[in-house]
Amino acid sequence: MDAAQDLARRWPSVDQIQFAVEEVPPSDPAPWERSVVLGRGFTAEPRAGLPARVVIYRRPVASRATNEAELADLVRRVVVEQVALMLGRRPEEIDPGSAP
Template sequence: MTQARRPAPVPVPARRRDRHGRGLRGPLLPPYLPAWRTRAEHFDEVVVSAASDLARRLPQVADMQFAVEEVPPSDPAPWEGGVVLGRGFAAEARAGLPARIVVYRRPVTSRAHSEAELGELVRRVVVEQVALLLGRRPEEIDPDLA
């Protein structure tokens, strides 16, 4: 008597849940919707938009770097009262670093109550820091600010 060979086991595909016959689960938000982005990514876009709008008016702004950090460092400068919303750092020619402006996300978003307020506050912070670095008044940088 010859022994029959058993067929090799067939891999079973992973079961996906199909509760109550409603179809397979999919992503809650497709990637092309605005809500797909995180709050931090959205804030970054607001800062980039404010900086690029300013760079169209002033060519000096195009040479500056803009960054976003969550919170300011715990050691504020003596002249900074309260919570800092942004800081400007002058260019360092010896180190080859351009002028830099940092906007702090958490303090700015906690003060804005709507999307429009957030955009306006970010624009105000960016304009004030650019004005400090260029040694001019904010109203000279952005006449709409006044």
């Protein structure tokens, strides 16, 4: 994922996060998730041997983009948002060029 590689150059701790793409979000959304989820971050679970992970959901993201440029931009925004949440930062701090 290009977006993750770009962020890792600026934020070395991003290298510790695993990135994945799944087709659709699980059918059991969190109570605060009222709309279709585009991506989700999972904190590390060291006892279980699981690294921190960001998952992008392919179908919901692709259905919102009308061309490749929009798709790339949306993926980047979702990655930035999830990484920011994991690092306790604002998205603008993680990627100053990202649009809100």
